[in-house]
Amino acid sequence: xxxxxxxxxxxxxxxxxxxxxxxxxxxxxxxxxxxxxxxxxxxxxxxxxxxxxxxxxxxxxxxxxxxxxxxxxxxxxxxxxxxxxxxxxxxxxxxxxxxxxxxxxxxxxxxxxxxxxxxxxxxxxxxxxxxxxxxxxxxxxxxxxxxxxxxxxxxxxxxxxxxxxxxxxxxxxxxxxxxxxxxxxxxxxxxxxxxxxxxxxxxxxxxxxxxxxxxxxxxxxxxxxxxxxxxxxxxxxxxxxxxxxxxxxxxxxxxxxxxxxxxxxxxxxxxxxxxxxxxxxxxxxxxxxxxxxxxxxxxxxxxxxxxxxxxxxxxxxxxxxxxxxxxxxxxxxxxxxxxxxxxxxxxxxxxxxxxx
Amino acid sequence: xxxxxxxxxxxxxxxxxxxxxxxxxxxxxxxxxxxxxxxxxxxxxxxxxxxxxxxxxxxxxxxxxxxxxxxxxxxxxxxxxxxxxxxxxxxxxxxxxxxxxxxxxxxxxxxxxxxxxxxxxxxxxxxxxxxxxxxxxxxxxxxxxxxxxxxxxxxxxxxxxxxxxxxxxxxxxxxxxxxxxxxxxxxx
Amino acid sequence: xxxxxxxxxxxxxxxxxxxxxxxxxxxxxxxxxxxxxxxxxxxxxxxxxxxxxxxxxxxxxxxxxxxxxxxxxxxxxxxxxxxxxxxxxxxxxxxxxxxxxxx
Amino acid sequence: xxxxxxxxxxxxxxxxxxxxxxxxxxxxxxxxxxxxxxxxxxxxxxxxxxxxxxxxxxxxxxxxxxxxxxxxxxxxxxxxxxxxxxxxxxxxxxxxxxxxxxxxxxxxxxxxxxxxxxxxxxxxxxxxxxxxxxxxxxxxxxxxxxxxxxxxxxxxxxxxxxx
Numbered sequence: 001x002x003x004x005x006x007x008x009x010x011x012x013x014x015x016x017x018x019x020x021x022x023x024x025x026x027x028x029x030x031x032x033x034x035x036x037x038x039x040x041x042x043x044x045x046x047x048x049x050x051x052x053x054x055x056x057x058x059x060x061x062x063x064x065x066x067x068x069x070x071x072x073x074x075x076x077x078x079x080x081x082x083x084x085x086x087x088x089x090x091x092x093x094x095x096x097x098x099x100x101x102x103x104x105x106x107x108x109x110x111x112x113x114x115x116x117x118x119x120x121x122x123x124x125x126x127x128x129x130x131x132x133x134x135x136x137x138x139x140x141x142x143x144x145x146x147x148x149x150x151x152x153x154x155x156x157x158x159x160x161x162x163x164x165x166x167x168x169x170x171x172x173x174x175x176x177x178x179x180x181x182x183x184x185x186x187x188x189x190x191x192x193x194x195x196x197x198x199x200x201x202x203x204x205x206x207x208x209x210x211x212x213x214x215x216x217x218x219x220x221x222x223x224x225x226x227x228x229x230x231x232x233x234x235x236x237x238x239x240x241x242x243x244x245x246x247x248x249x250x251x252x253x254x255x256x257x258x259x260x261x262x263x264x265x266x267x268x269x270x271x272x273x274x275x276x277x278x279x280x281x282x283x284x285x286x287x288x289x290x291x292x293x294x295x296x297x298x299x300x301x302x303x304x305x306x307x308x309x310x311x312x313x314x315x316x317x318x319x320x321x322x323x324x325x326x327x328x329x330x331x332x333x334x335x336x337x338x339x340x341x342x343x344x345x346x347x348x349x350x351x352x353x354x355x356x
Numbered sequence: 357x358x359x360x361x362x363x364x365x366x367x368x369x370x371x372x373x374x375x376x377x378x379x380x381x382x383x384x385x386x387x388x389x390x391x392x393x394x395x396x397x398x399x400x401x402x403x404x405x406x407x408x409x410x411x412x413x414x415x416x417x418x419x420x421x422x423x424x425x426x427x428x429x430x431x432x433x434x435x436x437x438x439x440x441x442x443x444x445x446x447x448x449x450x451x452x453x454x455x456x457x458x459x460x461x462x463x464x465x466x467x468x469x470x471x472x473x474x475x476x477x478x479x480x481x482x483x484x485x486x487x488x489x490x491x492x493x494x495x496x497x498x499x500x501x502x503x504x505x506x507x508x509x510x511x512x513x514x515x516x517x518x519x520x521x522x523x524x525x526x527x528x529x530x531x532x533x534x535x536x537x538x539x540x541x542x543x544x
Numbered sequence: 545x546x547x548x549x550x551x552x553x554x555x556x557x558x559x560x561x562x563x564x565x566x567x568x569x570x571x572x573x574x575x576x577x578x579x580x581x582x583x584x585x586x587x588x589x590x591x592x593x594x595x596x597x598x599x600x601x602x603x604x605x606x607x608x609x610x611x612x613x614x615x616x617x618x619x620x621x622x623x624x625x626x627x628x629x630x631x632x633x634x635x636x637x638x639x640x641x642x643x644x645x646x647x
Numbered sequence: 648x649x650x651x652x653x654x655x656x657x658x659x660x661x662x663x664x665x666x667x668x669x670x671x672x673x674x675x676x677x678x679x680x681x682x683x684x685x686x687x688x689x690x691x692x693x694x695x696x697x698x699x700x701x702x703x704x705x706x707x708x709x710x711x712x713x714x715x716x717x718x719x720x721x722x723x724x725x726x727x728x729x730x731x732x733x734x735x736x737x738x739x740x741x742x743x744x745x746x747x748x749x750x751x752x753x754x755x756x757x758x759x760x761x762x763x764x765x766x767x768x769x770x771x772x773x774x775x776x777x778x779x780x781x782x783x784x785x786x787x788x789x790x791x792x793x794x795x796x797x798x799x800x801x802x803x804x805x806x807x808x809x810x
Binding site (some may be wrong): 562565570585603609615617621625 | 651652655659662663666667668670678679682685686688689692695696697698700701704705708709712713716717719720721723724734737738739742743745746747749750753754757762763764774777778780782783786788789793796797800801803804805807808
């Protein structure tokens, strides 16, 4: 664990905690820059376009150019806005999504805090995002912002239920909520991942595989809705609401929302990857183990974790260019009539299999 | 109940079909043209910037008269009888010095009406479409081949010639000039 | 500065309870009254958990707190539904002005 | 001064200041968002008291559920043409006198009482397991009744709001 190493190095718990808590930020910002680039490229190529090509080779510096542009932009606060709420909302939204990173195990050597209730903790702190979005929508004093915020809040609160139900399914299976333990348990090879029935031996493993696939689909769909991505992007539906709750924001405050959105995208992808796809575990052995270099293994684990996360981020982008936006009633029907019953039935089936 | 499961099946099936299609398109070569480096070939009949081949222009002013937005302005000066202006590529004799041939492309409506009346086919539309300028005056193209000194010379030549002609006209019959003046007096 | 003991938590919870009570008594807006109620429930919950910890019997107090949270959730859902209905009928939610039995 | 002490005073300050603003501010929206801070501080208290599961449930239920409900309530029961939603207060003076006296009594009784504090205050290693065992053994009936209650509340709220 890096925290212990830092404690040894600095000898001060406060300083090492501080450094430890900054580490995810050094991941999120480059990731957001990369994800913005990836999003543009993926969307461009899926539409037979090229995307940004001017800044740098194949436009790879485009995100930096965007950041420069956003930094220079005027910080506009609309005259009738509720200034306190308007200025505080992006901070709250980003704080909510950043706090989730505290419990995400990036590698066996780094996890912000090894919480026993890591999974539930992430579900809990991401609810701060809802309050932040409502704050932004209300503070902007704009009809579109408020409508977007209310839609977003309704959507996130509804879709938390199937997410939590699938998490409960995982608790029933593994008996732990600790994300680090969850990852270390799915060790050695890909057939130990929970999506392939977990690390239990015997017929349980094979009986669990269909349930796990269902659980994976449910949690992936509901987390997609929680981060307001297409096809569940009615909170920021461009053709209806201008841009939803961040219509009135400009400059760095808009960048905060953007950063929070991409951080959230990675956070939910990381949760899905950690629960069902072995977290930081390699699908096959480690090069470090083979070569006998002990420090190589955490780096490899980080690589696997990041690539799994980015793969799911890619799938989210892929879905964005595949599916049209849902209507509000379809969205709620999807949650209450399909995902929740399926998740409940799935939970009961998993519980029965585990008891038998 | 059957519709319920059918819905789920359709949703998943169509989702995967759609995802397959979009994934295929990820590898379809893109149709984007990298514009300043790569340019699309223009059609032959494209109407873009006007060009005047001054070697062929006889200064007949027909294009300027045909132009509906008066973007062409031509000034000509008669040549001295001694001068030889050469011939156009079609064998027509030139008789006028073109001292001004300006096309204000900012006014141009690209109707191509100036092209048809030209007897020597010296004015035509080209396929050059990148002619943005920082100032509007930059869009006023001048096609005159003569420089300012030459124009001044031609003008003075012409003026001299006119003066000579006038002098020649005036010299032999000076009383004739007074005739009109005296006529009304006579009538009265 | 003495070590943080049971009294510290209890004082904070008492003050929180008083604030909640003050809110419930003085506010006109029904939703603000609900907020005061939430403060009171939270104060009670702090007490439960404090006693649970300092009594050495962690589980029972926490379970009681859990029940309180569940009840609070149910209560606020119902109360807000009622408030919405009141708003629909009276076009306002001030508790002191809703004094008609029938409209 | 340990980190525990610092955290305690920090969370206590958050709770009390924000609770004070909740009950005194005129703007309903500000009250609601101060309530968010109060819930957050209370969750911090739970964490300090070794009740990590309750702290997380506090965040999920209060911040993610009740607060959102309250905000929806505020936004649906006001004309959304003005960000400043004012609300009055009445009987401020008698209420503050009585509540002040009451809180004095409460604090006096809280501090002067000699609570039976068990000598060793063990923090349960696995609170979730402990709570689960208690819920499923001693309090199973209450647990079930609560589930039914929640269901009734859900149906009731939906039917009342729909009318």
